Amino acid sequence: MLTLQKLLNVSINIVSRYNGIMSRDNRIVSQNNRIVSQNNRIVSQNNRIVSRYNRIMSRDNGIVSQNNGIVSQNNGIVSRNNGIVSRCITLLLKTLPSVC
Numbered sequence: 001m002l003t004l005q006k007l008l009n010v011s012i013n014i015v016s017r018y019n020g021i022m023s024r025d026n027r028i029v030s031q032n033n034r035i036v037s038q039n040n041r042i043v044s045q046n047n048r049i050v051s052r053y054n055r056i057m058s059r060d061n062g063i064v065s066q067n068n069g070i071v072s073q074n075n076g077i078v079s080r081n082n083g084i085v086s087r088c089i090t091l092l093l094k095t096l097p098s099v100c
């Protein structure tokens with residue numbers, strides 16, 4: 001009977017230790033869940049920042065595209081003006097000998 005009592009005591013000690021370990025593990029899991037929740041909030045915040053950045057970049061790309069169109073138009077104007085200047089110089093060179 002004494003052996004059975006010792007076996008019972010050992011079993012109780014094992015169960016008690018197991019419960020202590022489980023209790024500790026549950027606290028760690030709970031703490032980890034809080035960290036995961038906090039990380040999810042950070043990810044959500046970062047997603048909002050990225051979304052805002054993407055909208056700004058999209059708008060900026062539109063502005064750059066518009067500016068490229070303006071530059072292209074201006075290059076056309078410069079090219080046309082160069083043609084006018086070239087014709088004026090040609091005309092001037094033709095009329096210069098008769099003046100001199």
